[in-house]
Amino acid sequence: MNRRAFFATATGAAICAPFVASPAHAYEEQVRLRELYNNDMSFTDFALEQEGKRVAIEGFMAPPLKAESQFYVLTNRPMAVCPFCSSEAEWPNDILAVYAKRVVDVIPFNVMIVTRGVLELGTYTDPELGFVSRVRVVDATQERV
Amino acid sequence: MFQRTIVTAMAMTLCASTAIAQDLPQASSEYFTAAQANLEAAIAREPNTNQATNIILFVADGMGVGTNYGIRLFQGQQMGLLGEEHNLVYDLYPNTAIIKTYNINAQTPDSAPTAGAMNTGVKQVFNTINMADTVVHDDCSTESPLRLFSEMLSDAGKSVGVVSTARITHATGAAVYAKTANRNWEDEAPEGCTDIATQLIEQMEAGVIDIALGGGISAFAPEGTELAVGSGGRPDDANLIERAQAAGARFVYDADTLAAADAGAPILGLFSGSHMSYEYDRPETEPSLADLTAAAIEQLEGNGDGEGFYLVVEAGRVDHASHGGNAYRAFTDGVAFAEAVALADEMTDDENTLIIVTADHEHVISFNGYCGRGTPITGLCMGVASGQVEHSGEPALADDGMPYTVVSYTNGAGSVLVEQEDGTYAGSRPEVTQEAAMDPDYLQQALIPMGSETHSGVDVALWAKGPWAHLFGGTMDQEMIFHVMNHAAFGAAE
Numbered sequence: 001m002n003r004r005a006f007f008a009t010a011t012g013a014a015i016c017a018p019f020v021a022s023p024a025h026a027y028e029e030q031v032r033l034r035e036l037y038n039n040d041m042s043f044t045d046f047a048l049e050q051e052g053k054r055v056a057i058e059g060f061m062a063p064p065l066k067a068e069s070q071f072y073v074l075t076n077r078p079m080a081v082c083p084f085c086s087s088e089a090e091w092p093n094d095i096l097a098v099y100a101k102r103v104v105d106v107i108p109f110n111v112m113i114v115t116r117g118v119l120e121l122g123t124y125t126d127p128e129l130g131f132v133s134r135v136r137v138v139d140a141t142q143e144r145v
Numbered sequence: 146m147f148q149r150t151i152v153t154a155m156a157m158t159l160c161a162s163t164a165i166a167q168d169l170p171q172a173s174s175e176y177f178t179a180a181q182a183n184l185e186a187a188i189a190r191e192p193n194t195n196q197a198t199n200i201i202l203f204v205a206d207g208m209g210v211g212t213n214y215g216i217r218l219f220q221g222q223q224m225g226l227l228g229e230e231h232n233l234v235y236d237l238y239p240n241t242a243i244i245k246t247y248n249i250n251a252q253t254p255d256s257a258p259t260a261g262a263m264n265t266g267v268k269q270v271f272n273t274i275n276m277a278d279t280v281v282h283d284d285c286s287t288e289s290p291l292r293l294f295s296e297m298l299s300d301a302g303k304s305v306g307v308v309s310t311a312r313i314t315h316a317t318g319a320a321v322y323a324k325t326a327n328r329n330w331e332d333e334a335p336e337g338c339t340d341i342a343t344q345l346i347e348q349m350e351a352g353v354i355d356i357a358l359g360g361g362i363s364a365f366a367p368e369g370t371e372l373a374v375g376s377g378g379r380p381d382d383a384n385l386i387e388r389a390q391a392a393g394a395r396f397v398y399d400a401d402t403l404a405a406a407d408a409g410a411p412i413l414g415l416f417s418g419s420h421m422s423y424e425y426d427r428p429e430t431e432p433s434l435a436d437l438t439a440a441a442i443e444q445l446e447g448n449g450d451g452e453g454f455y456l457v458v459e460a461g462r463v464d465h466a467s468h469g470g471n472a473y474r475a476f477t478d479g480v481a482f483a484e485a486v487a488l489a490d491e492m493t494d495d496e497n498t499l500i501i502v503t504a505d506h507e508h509v510i511s512f513n514g515y516c517g518r519g520t521p522i523t524g525l526c527m528g529v530a531s532g533q534v535e536h537s538g539e540p541a542l543a544d545d546g547m548p549y550t551v552v553s554y555t556n557g558a559g560s561v562l563v564e565q566e567d568g569t570y571a572g573s574r575p576e577v578t579q580e581a582a583m584d585p586d587y588l589q590q591a592l593i594p595m596g597s598e599t600h601s602g603v604d605v606a607l608w609a610k611g612p613w614a615h616l617f618g619g620t621m622d623q624e625m626i627f628h629v630m631n632h633a634a635f636g637a638a639e
């Protein structure tokens with residue numbers, strides 16, 4: 001409930017004042033996605049320290065779940081779609097859900113990108129997509145590395 | 146003249162061959178003396194014609210000769226060696242064969258019919274498991290099941306176990322107990338056919354399967370059911386874990402509960418929602434492949450009837466790592482596989498246990514040259530140094546002036562051709578540093594763009610020791626594995 005309120009605020013703020021939330025990139029910690037998770041899928045100290053702060057996370061944009069969306073999934077390695085590995089849409093554990101500032105221009109799944117935005121921790125179910133995430137970057141922008 | 150002398154020397158036994166050695170200028174070379182020692186061992190070797198009490202079939206999914214080469218160097222380098230001189234534990238097994246892997250209707254095989262061939266003695270149809278050659282993939286009405294090695298052994302009083310780091314319902318493991326027109330019917334099947342997870346429980350109830358340890362718990366409970374690890378994903382309302390327990394099986398779900406399980410009753414162990422972790426990513430709560438293998442052997446031996454067992458152990462994720470274009474995880478899972486083989490070897494007796502180590506198929510992995518000795522197998526190809534022994538420390542350069550890694554894949558996610566905004570593919574080889582190449586998450590450069598790197602039809606190797614292992618040799622079809630196992634278990638007694 002709180003989280004949804006936060007989203008409304010964050011999105012609203014972004015629309016009204018798109019340039020407000022753009023601190024110089026040099027001040028953000030830029031790390032690989034794997035820096036957020038330990039092997040047992042607990043959050044790293046880095047993730048806990050950066051909660052609520054702006055971060056820059058390197059990873060790969062998984063093929064989007066739906067077109068013309070502000071939502072995508074960042075993966076640690078390119079998300080191979082393997083007919084022999086998984087019979088249905090099956091995500092690795094170490095992913096990051098991204099809620100972008102605006103509709104996302106799709107970047108191929110095997111091109112490394114950096115996603116910048118505010119780090120959120122804790123389980124959240126997307127009311128529209130039903131996508132359950134444990135960690136998110138919101139108010140995000142992304143570009144090729 | 147030289148040839149004839151050798152023949153004479155061999156006829157005259159070892160002393161003579163050693164005498165020849167002393168006359169040669171190369172005789173003091175370590176390569177020469179090691180080869181002489183191996184020769185002596187080969188001459189002294191006698192075929193083991195005992196009846197096999199136990200048979201252990203190790204399958205590293207997707208570990209053809211090339212992939213095995215990468216694993217060998219990777220483990221050797223982890224041990225501080227240059228790498229090339231190292232041997233994996235099974236590399237030294239006395240009996241080997243080259244194995245052809247094609248399916249009835251596929252030049253490039255998949256893991257279902259290949260494992261099926263090992264368990265039935267006949268080639269099978271692409272994407273199906275343990276069905277006659279008349280089956281049509283995905284057509285339930287054409288199912289015509291074959292009889293399995295596990296069923297034959299169970300009837301003869303032996304225990305049967307299956308272990309995998311993939312989902313236990315995934316192709317290789319499933320081929321030990323299931324029969325299906327579609328390998329993907331893991332948690333549901335059309336009317337009139339039975340999904341693979343249900344077949345596993347049926348085979349446990351029938352007393353065919355005594356131990357099943359692996360991933361893939363979600364296929365064993367209804368959608369949304371909270372489980373010890375992950376949650377259920379079955380579209381129907383069958384709770385197969387409870388059904389197995391009702392039939393007397395014990396259920397385990399992590400390293401601790403596995404270690405605490407007493408021998409005796411059947412065991413169902415499901416350690417993750419889908420596939421288990423890659424060895425590199427594995428949390429301590431998840432047992433390793435060696436842990437699973439040791440537990441299975443202890444339990445099967447502890448069944449107490451002394452009749453022996455058949456155990457199939459799959460390293461399921463060597464394959465998945467290569468599908469993802471990531472050689473590092475393919476090799477680390479391969480090392481975990483070799484460790485499981487070593488442990489099983491230690492726990493059993495060559496006199497009564499046939500151990501077979503093989504793969505179901507190869508991948509489109511290749512190894513570039515010309516790299517100097519000790520070049521890190523997941524890193525850049527380093528030049529050959531003049532003067533010996535180690536590589537020059539300078540990356541070899543391609544005609545584009547850039548370095549390249551030893552490993553590359555012919556197709557897959559690591560393709561240098563990337564989709565452009567207009568849907569075409571274009572690109573060029575990026576410059577790669579040694580640090581980037583050695584990163585565990587690095588994808589080796591590939592050519593043909595594909596969302597998933599593919600299998601290859603290239604032969605795989607087989608290594609064996611124990612009763613009747615000497616029947617393996619030359620180039621063989623994959624189904625010969627069944628025939629040799631069958632002879633070792635039954636034929637020797639006739």
Ligand SMILES: [Zn+2]
Binds near residue numbers: 084207465468600
């Ligand atoms: Zn595969």
